[in-house]
Amino acid sequence: MIDPVGLTTLLKPYLPILVFIISAILVTEVILLKTDIFSRRWHGSHVGWKSKQNKKVNRTLTWIILIYNSLGFTFKSSSTIREVISDIVPNLPSQSENLNFILHSLEDHIYGGSKIGRDDFIYHKKWVMFAKTHTKSR
Amino acid sequence: MTIKKIGDIQKLSEDIKTEIRRFVVGYEDISNDLIITLLCGGHVLLEGIPGIAKTYLAKAFSGSLNLSMRRIQATPDLMPADIVGTRIYNPKTLEFEFRHGPIFSNLAVVDEISRAPPKTQSALLEAMQERQVTVDGFTLELKEPFMVIATKNPIEFEGTFPLPEAQLDRFLMRPLMTYPGKKEEVEILSRKNIEGDVMDVKPVAESSAILSAQKLMHDDVQVSDGILEYIAEIVRNTREHTKVMLGGSPRGSVALLYAAKGYAIITEGRSFVVPDDVKAVAFNVLNHRLIVRPDILIESPEVNEGWSYKILQEIIHEAIDQAVVPV
Numbered sequence A: 001m002i003d004p005v006g007l008t009t010l011l012k013p014y015l016p017i018l019v020f021i022i023s024a025i026l027v028t029e030v031i032l033l034k035t036d037i038f039s040r041r042w043h044g045s046h047v048g049w050k051s052k053q054n055k056k057v058n059r060t061l062t063w064i065i066l067i068y069n070s071l072g073f074t075f076k077s078s079s080t081i082r083e084v085i086s087d088i089v090p091n092l093p094s095q096s097e098n099l100n101f102i103l104h105s106l107e108d109h110i111y112g113g114s115k116i117g118r119d120d121f122i123y124h125k126k127w128v129m130f131a132k133t134h135t136k137s138r
Numbered sequence B: 001m002t003i004k005k006i007g008d009i010q011k012l013s014e015d016i017k018t019e020i021r022r023f024v025v026g027y028e029d030i031s032n033d034l035i036i037t038l039l040c041g042g043h044v045l046l047e048g049i050p051g052i053a054k055t056y057l058a059k060a061f062s063g064s065l066n067l068s069m070r071r072i073q074a075t076p077d078l079m080p081a082d083i084v085g086t087r088i089y090n091p092k093t094l095e096f097e098f099r100h101g102p103i104f105s106n107l108a109v110v111d112e113i114s115r116a117p118p119k120t121q122s123a124l125l126e127a128m129q130e131r132q133v134t135v136d137g138f139t140l141e142l143k144e145p146f147m148v149i150a151t152k153n154p155i156e157f158e159g160t161f162p163l164p165e166a167q168l169d170r171f172l173m174r175p176l177m178t179y180p181g182k183k184e185e186v187e188i189l190s191r192k193n194i195e196g197d198v199m200d201v202k203p204v205a206e207s208s209a210i211l212s213a214q215k216l217m218h219d220d221v222q223v224s225d226g227i228l229e230y231i232a233e234i235v236r237n238t239r240e241h242t243k244v245m246l247g248g249s250p251r252g253s254v255a256l257l258y259a260a261k262g263y264a265i266i267t268e269g270r271s272f273v274v275p276d277d278v279k280a281v282a283f284n285v286l287n288h289r290l291i292v293r294p295d296i297l298i299e300s301p302e303v304n305e306g307w308s309y310k311i312l313q314e315i316i317h318e319a320i321d322q323a324v325v326p327v
Helices: A004-034 A055-070 A081-091 A093-110 A118-137 B006-021 B028-040 B054-063 B080-084 B118-130 B182-195 B207-220 B225-239 B250-268 B275-289 B294-298 B305-322
Strands: B044-048 B069-073 B085-090 B095-100 B107-111 B132-135 B138-141 B147-152 B244-246
Touching: A055 A081, A055 A093, A055 A118, A081 A093, A093 A118, B006 B028, B006 B054, B006 B207, B006 B250, B028 B044, B028 B054, B028 B147, B028 B207, B028 B250, B028 B275, B044 B054, B054 B107, B054 B147, B080 B085, B080 B118, B080 B132, B085 B132, B118 B132, B118 B147, B207 B250, B225 B250, B225 B275, B225 B305, B250 B275, B275 B305, B294 B305
Parallel strands: B044 B147, B069 B107, B107 B147
Antiparallel strands: B085 B095, B132 B138
């Protein structure tokens, strides 16, 4: 049985250093999330494409695959983003403009090497929000 | 027309296609293949049954380019010297002079290539790969740009010779031409009824523009490492396929890369390659480089070219399907 009072007394001298370490971890995590400096392997790669993109892009890709599967299609890792999106669009006409924008934004970024700007991510965010609601409602 | 950016190449390509459309009904995809091959500095083999405008298309395409064009009608008695040229004694100067063959042109249209015997076909090997010919110990450079447009009929066997694998591999693409649809056929009849066989194609592309377009495509179209791996994986999958005796060569991989770059430009004016470009050109770039195992072909209820095309489509489709798309 852990004695909370004893533990607090034991850790009290180390409190400043513990606070410093935790803060450093949090700050690093925020930097990693907010910038594209470090490309990180997608933890959700088992869902579909083995992406090497940053988290924001991967979140968009993940939701594209999840929606694709929810519409009754079977995702294959040999399918291109364009093929998958062209199957989704006729089933979700309200999202066609957003998805076409996202397609070009993703292709420009992944294959053309361009950065995804802050404004572009508004579309990505809109898509993720829509996709989450859409899958919940089904 | 001056070629300075990727968009200019797309415009040039549209101009060429517009000119071809004036005389050839349909076959938009084949026109694209011809333009891609020209941009890649490659050669094309148009294959299809008789009477579907293979030579007509080749002539319309050649006419739309302001380049020197020579036609070679392949026959069983055609000799290598008839293609590359030969040294002839001139009694006036008392010296041997080289008479250039039809290969010394920008565009060499070789009609019914399979009617030429293998030794004559082999005369094209050095020209197609190295853009030079060696005659009587002398090596002569060919003109730039240089492109061979060959036509072949797959159903005739009498008086024909198979194309050696080494030569087939030198063609960047082998588009397979099939019958036009009913709507296109009616349009053909309507045009022939009014215009007859007149073909006054206007050249819309200068040699300098084509050379600039070739350089720009090579230098400015970006291909990510993922796409390079994807191309290599597709070609390697053809080598490991159980129905294949000989798969795609590294030259085939390079051809697939170049053709995908060309496709990216002329279809969307894009300065980078996406996996869809690779998929779009894969069949025409790889189909003539594969040799299907004979026992697989014999299993067919009807042994003909149509069956072998079907098998090739299956193999290439499976090779693409096994490759993971880079993201």
